[in-house]
Amino acid sequence: MEFIQSLNELLFPSRCISCSALGLSLCSKCRRGWNPHIYITHIGRGKESLRVTSSVLYSPIAQKVILAAKENHLERADVLISSAITHSLENLLREEWVDYLIPIPSRKSATRLRGREFIKEMAGPASEKFRIPLQSPLLHGRRVRDQSGLDLQGRRNNLEGAFVVEMEVGLYGNAVLVDDLVTTGATLIEAARALRYAGIQVIGAVTAALAQPLR
Ligand SMILES: [Zn+2]
Numbered sequence: 001m002e003f004i005q006s007l008n009e010l011l012f013p014s015r016c017i018s019c020s021a022l023g024l025s026l027c028s029k030c031r032r033g034w035n036p037h038i039y040i041t042h043i044g045r046g047k048e049s050l051r052v053t054s055s056v057l058y059s060p061i062a063q064k065v066i067l068a069a070k071e072n073h074l075e076r077a078d079v080l081i082s083s084a085i086t087h088s089l090e091n092l093l094r095e096e097w098v099d100y101l102i103p104i105p106s107r108k109s110a111t112r113l114r115g116r117e118f119i120k121e122m123a124g125p126a127s128e129k130f131r132i133p134l135q136s137p138l139l140h141g142r143r144v145r146d147q148s149g150l151d152l153q154g155r156r157n158n159l160e161g162a163f164v165v166e167m168e169v170g171l172y173g174n175a176v177l178v179d180d181l182v183t184t185g186a187t188l189i190e191a192a193r194a195l196r197y198a199g200i201q202v203i204g205a206v207t208a209a210l211a212q213p214l215r
Pocket residue numbers: 016017018019020021026027028029030031
């Protein structure tokens with residue numbers, strides 16, 4: 001096994017995910033753009049409000065890491081994202097009790113194309129490490145148009161009713177949403193709204209990356 005591993009490295013040497021320099025998953029220069037820390041933001045207002053814990057700031061480097069994992073299934077990029085999610089959750093667990101994790105689902109077409117439920121896979125290591133089960137009661141309810149170019153209110157209107165909740169058994173206790181990236185927060189707010197309406201207690205969200213500003 002070790003032999004195959006080193007043969008693989010010989011044939012396909014590691015390159016920096018961001019700038020392609022030979023060596024590490026992220027070279028020391030690009031590492032500065034993926035430097036796990038803790039960022040806490042509050043999205044939504046009043047009873048819709050949600051606390052989001054993230055690990056890295058979104059940057060061109062973070063964008064490349066997320067794309068490499070999501071669209072190219074690059075294992076080294078997966079590890080960076082799942083570790084960032086684990087880091088965020090670890091921080092949240094210092095203050096909150098969490099009974100289960102709910103990954104934001106991808107559209108069926110995206111899942112088919114990627115051959116996997118991306119966020120669910122990225123949440124796997126955190127779920128295992130802290131022994132917190134993953135639950136998937138969220139489903140996409142209807143088609144929504146592309147979010148890019150829309151502001152928070154535009155996104156919220158676009159996403160209204162985007163999720164439906166389907167539960168085989170009742171889910172009791174504290175739920176935390178998981179996503180790769182939070183931008184305006186519209187997706188997380190809408191997902192939390194749908195879940196809370198179904199009686200699920202959503203106490204927060206964790207993401208790998210945070211894009212600022214949150215407007
Ligand atoms: Zn680099």
